[in-house]
Amino acid sequence: xxxxxxxxxxxxxxxxxxxxxxxxxxxxxxxxxxxxxxxxxxxxxxxxxxxxxxxxxxxxxxxxxxxxxxxxxxxxxxxxxxxxxxxxxxxxxxxxxxxxxxxxxxxxxxxxx
Numbered sequence: 165x166x167x168x169x170x171x172x173x174x175x176x177x178x179x180x181x182x183x184x185x186x187x188x189x190x191x192x193x194x195x196x197x198x199x200x201x202x203x204x205x206x207x208x209x210x211x212x213x214x215x216x217x218x219x220x221x222x223x224x225x226x227x228x229x230x231x232x233x234x235x236x237x238x239x240x241x242x243x244x245x246x247x248x249x250x251x252x253x254x255x256x257x258x259x260x261x262x263x264x265x266x267x268x269x270x271x272x273x274x275x276x277x
Contacts, residue, residue, distance in 0.1 A: 189224035
C-alpha cells in the first residue's frame, strides 16, 4: 500500500461493504483501489467513501466508473460518497450516476486492506 493512500474495508453484512479511502488517489496508486474492488467479489453492494480523501483525480474516477459498470453487468451495485469538491468533480466529469446516498461514518469491523 502506498504512503499516500489507506483503504479500509467495513463489512456491513454478508453482502455489503464500505471502502473508506483516506489520503490521495492518483495515477501512482489507482491500481490499489482497482485491485481491492476486484477482491470484493462477494459483495452485492459496495459503497466507496471518498470523504476523507484530500485528493483524487480522473484516474480514480476511471477505476470507479469501470468497476461500477462491471458490477452493474453482474447485477451488483457500486456507489460513491464524496464531499463538496469531490462530489462536484464527479458531477463535472459526467459521472453523477456513481453518486449514491450519503452514508454514515463507517467504523471498521472487519478487516483492513
